Amino acid sequence: MARPCAVVGIGQTLYRRRRGDVSLDGLVREAALAALTDAELTFADVDAVVIGKAPDALEGVIMPELSLCDALGAVGKPIHRVHTAGSVGASTAISAAVLVESGRYDTVLTVAYEKQSEGNATWALSGGRSGGQAAGGTFAPWIREYIRRSGAPEHIGWLVAVKDRLNAVKNPYSHLRIPDITVEKVRESPMLWDPIHFLESCPSSDGAAAMVLAGGERARRSARPAWVLGHAKRTEITTFPGRDTVRPRAGVECAAALYASVGITDPRRQIDAAELYVPFSWYEPMWLEGHLIAEEGEGWKMTDSGATALDGDFPVNCSGGVLSSNPIGASGMIRCLEAANQVRGTAGDYQVDGARVALAHAYGGAAQYFAMWIVGSSLDVLA
Amino acid sequence: MTAVHDVDFTLEYPYTRSTGPIVGPWLTGLRDGRILGLRVGGRVVCPPVEYDPDTGVSTSPDDLTEVGPAGTVTAWTWVCAPTSKHPFAQPFAFAQIRLDGADTAMLHAVDAGDMAAMSTGMRVVARFRPERRGAVTDVYFVPGDEPPPPVEADPDAGSVETTEHLIGVRIREPLFPFRARFARGLLEGRILGQRSPADGKVHVPSRGYDALNRVAMGPEHDVEVADVGTVTSFTEIAPIQYHGQTETEPWIRCSVLLDSADTTVGGIDVRHIGVEEFRVGMRLRMVWKPEGERDVSAIENRWGGITGGVYERWEPTGEPDVDPELLKDHPF
Numbered sequence: 001m002a003r004p005c006a007v008v009g010i011g012q013t014l015y016r017r018r019r020g021d022v023s024l025d026g027l028v029r030e031a032a033l034a035a036l037t038d039a040e041l042t043f044a045d046v047d048a049v050v051i052g053k054a055p056d057a058l059e060g061v062i063m064p065e066l067s068l069c070d071a072l073g074a075v076g077k078p079i080h081r082v083h084t085a086g087s088v089g090a091s092t093a094i095s096a097a098v099l100v101e102s103g104r105y106d107t108v109l110t111v112a113y114e115k116q117s118e119g120n121a122t123w124a125l126s127g128g129r130s131g132g133q134a135a136g137g138t139f140a141p142w143i144r145e146y147i148r149r150s151g152a153p154e155h156i157g158w159l160v161a162v163k164d165r166l167n168a169v170k171n172p173y174s175h176l177r178i179p180d181i182t183v184e185k186v187r188e189s190p191m192l193w194d195p196i197h198f199l200e201s202c203p204s205s206d207g208a209a210a211m212v213l214a215g216g217e218r219a220r221r222s223a224r225p226a227w228v229l230g231h232a233k234r235t236e237i238t239t240f241p242g243r244d245t246v247r248p249r250a251g252v253e254c255a256a257a258l259y260a261s262v263g264i265t266d267p268r269r270q271i272d273a274a275e276l277y278v279p280f281s282w283y284e285p286m287w288l289e290g291h292l293i294a295e296e297g298e299g300w301k302m303t304d305s306g307a308t309a310l311d312g313d314f315p316v317n318c319s320g321g322v323l324s325s326n327p328i329g330a331s332g333m334i335r336c337l338e339a340a341n342q343v344r345g346t347a348g349d350y351q352v353d354g355a356r357v358a359l360a361h362a363y364g365g366a367a368q369y370f371a372m373w374i375v376g377s378s379l380d381v382l383a
Numbered sequence: 384m385t386a387v388h389d390v391d392f393t394l395e396y397p398y399t400r401s402t403g404p405i406v407g408p409w410l411t412g413l414r415d416g417r418i419l420g421l422r423v424g425g426r427v428v429c430p431p432v433e434y435d436p437d438t439g440v441s442t443s444p445d446d447l448t449e450v451g452p453a454g455t456v457t458a459w460t461w462v463c464a465p466t467s468k469h470p471f472a473q474p475f476a477f478a479q480i481r482l483d484g485a486d487t488a489m490l491h492a493v494d495a496g497d498m499a500a501m502s503t504g505m506r507v508v509a510r511f512r513p514e515r516r517g518a519v520t521d522v523y524f525v526p527g528d529e530p531p532p533p534v535e536a537d538p539d540a541g542s543v544e545t546t547e548h549l550i551g552v553r554i555r556e557p558l559f560p561f562r563a564r565f566a567r568g569l570l571e572g573r574i575l576g577q578r579s580p581a582d583g584k585v586h587v588p589s590r591g592y593d594a595l596n597r598v599a600m601g602p603e604h605d606v607e608v609a610d611v612g613t614v615t616s617f618t619e620i621a622p623i624q625y626h627g628q629t630e631t632e633p634w635i636r637c638s639v640l641l642d643s644a645d646t647t648v649g650g651i652d653v654r655h656i657g658v659e660e661f662r663v664g665m666r667l668r669m670v671w672k673p674e675g676e677r678d679v680s681a682i683e684n685r686w687g688g689i690t691g692g693v694y695e696r697w698e699p700t701g702e703p704d705v706d707p708e709l710l711k712d713h714p715f
Contacts, residue, residue: 020544023403026433033441043439060398060550070432073439118398123625127686128394130629131652133620133636141616141638145663145714148707193618240595241584241645242712366715 002101004379006225007340009039009212015175015325018117019206024059025071028113031208031330032072035109039212039222043073046212047105052082052092052112053329054364057124059115072111084235086135086364087277088112089332090371093211093360094231097373100215101228107218112333113208121204121328136201136280138366140193142245143282147195149246152285152300154195158186160281161200161323163309168320170349175205175325186281200281200323207327209334226340229357229382230262231373238366245367247290254370255291262374263382267293268302270382271374272355273315273342275335277362279322284308288316291361291372310350318342318350332362336373343377356381387566390558390683395551396626402544404444405433410543412449414517416534418482418509420450426486430519452509453528454482461498470520476501480524493524500526517543559684561591564605566679569693572671576644577604584645588688610669612641612648613705615713619658635661639697640713647713648688655696664704667697 011034065081084091089112096110126132168174189199234254285299308316319338339358356377421431459478479488507524515521568575576587581596617637622630638647678692
């Protein structure tokens with residue numbers, strides 16, 4: 001039986017199109033030092049470091065875990081690097097949690113980042129070749145297929161875009177702040193990849209996020225722990241005969257394994273807040289279904305009814321989500337961190353009243369890597 | 384290139400970096416003819432960093448201090464055959480140099496002329512290049528102690544806040560055997576797939592193995608598939624301009640399930656059919672380029688399928704559409 005692990009500190013940078021005021025080292029340290037400060041610890045208290053980022057081509061720094069070792073106070077300590085494309089931030093958090101749960105380390109610092117302004121994500125995702133279709137070009141046909149299967153009306157995507165951007169206004173770290181956004185503005189914004197409009201797409205951000213995870217006495221003594229109740233990762237290969245990219249089996253199985261591991265039988269009722277990886281608006285209903293929160297074909301009705309709003313019965317992306325801040329490699333860790341924020345009661349203006357159980361999720365690649373965790377305000381909150 | 388060839392691809396991008404509060408002043412110093420170290424933890428480190436390298440504690444630009452210009456070599460290696468990415472065209476040494484006033488050594492280049500001139504413990508001294516832009520290559524070292532001629536700094540040049548780096552890697556490798564047969568097939572006007580011995584499914588293009596069933600596929604599993612199929616997925620792409628992008632006008636990229644295949648062929652570019660009439664379920668036929676004009680140079684081991692180098696266009700066959708519901712297993 002694994003021993004309990006808690007999030008005892010969280011730290012974020014401001015997310016911006018370009019953080020020209022800091023170096024890559026400085027960006028990563030800003031989040032790490034904020035998390036350590038929040039945990040009332042220093043680098044000296046850390047036993048191991050786990051970092052994650054999207055592929056190296058985004059900044060052109062090869063194996064940054066080597067050059068960032070000193071910057072993260074990891075001299076003489078183990079430092080690990082996790083690679084799972086866009087889901088990496090959540091995979092990294094889970095890898096760090098496993099190091100604590102196993103009993104090997106008491107205190108682990110985990111950091112994820114992207115400094116998108118130093119390179120070009122579309123170039124990188126195109127393998128450095130001409131003719132790149134960008135992430136939106138990959139996901140758009142799958143979104144259209146979701147719409148065809150579910151019969152969802154076209155305004156669902158617009159609603160998600162408005163909801164997440166209005167939530168983002170309440171988050172001091174957000175990159176995009178569009179307080180006057182409306183369904184009409186989303187609908188009238190340029191069409192990038194049918195049916196995805198400009199305002200239904202994530203931005204390109206610089207930023208880093210960090211957490212301090214602890215077990216044993218340090219976790220028990222923490223003033224504001226978020227207990228890691230369970231986690232799961234699943235992967236499937238990019239292409240194979242019969243692969244369902246709209247409802248990937250790896251995503252379904254990841255969610256099923258996660259809920260089973262913590263005794264959740266009715267996710268919609270038992271989870272108080274969720275941070276889902278939604279880089280394009282339609283992925284909110286797609287993941288509500290693809291991760292077993294809604295029945296197949298019913299996810300869009302949750303969005304449409306307002307259930308996923310901050311004051312709904314299943315609030316999704318109260319922080320503003322990936323649609324509002326997207327430092328790719330960090331985006332999954334931000335989901336994990338914001339879930340912790342909710343159950344610690346420290347989410348400020350976007351706090352869900354009384355949140356005790358929160359879900360975080362990230363996906364990556366061609367919707368093929370999945371990483372999810374559930375945090376709680378106490379270890380027995382689901383008992 | 385109208386023959387099957389080895390892969391030869393250069394992955395390259397001009398990255399822009401922000402320098403931050405310590406490296407920025409250091410690069411500015413180099414541009415202005417000064418080498419800065421940083422007082423931290425009771426010693427002086429050079430090059431300076433934003434944190435104590437031992438403890439991670441933050442440092443301050445107030446603790447920057449000039450070091451050098453001469454120093455002592457603590458270790459070195461000779462580069463006999465410099466490449467275009469090296470700081471010199473002629474053979475030179477990379478050396479760890481502990482500059483006078485610093486307690487740590489910095490990796491840099493010594494233009495020593497001959498390997499026999501190099502030794503651990505030797506003295507070297509900085510030389511600033513006439514054209515400087517705030518980069519580590521603004522300076523190099525030569526044997527001896529003679530101070531460099533004074534450098535005239537431009538008082539209006541400002542501080543160095545960003546740097547640019549054209550970073551690239553050239554990849555050369557033979558095509559995997561199946562990929563070579565696939566490319567040769569296209570030159571001959573045939574589309575080759577492979578039928579998995581595990582479940583009979585036909586993969587196009589194949590990886591040379593069935594990843595689901597974990598079985599290898601060899602030449603005996605090669606099968607020819609039709610150049611006619613059904614659109615399973617498409618996107619209209621408005622090209623984003625980036626380094627190396629040659630597309631300027633919107634076009635349709637689609638996936639096609641070729642008749643008798645079980646995987647879709649992605650990345651098929653359609654430029655002769657309007658997006659308003661394009662749809663999932665549409666039947667298309669590939670119109671080949673004449674033999675002798677087909678180019679498979681875009682086919683690599685992990686990149687490129689039925690490349691635009693082998694077809695003139697894809698055109699509707701005029702057959703009735705396939706019901707999209709029947710294509711549910713192929714949304715890729």
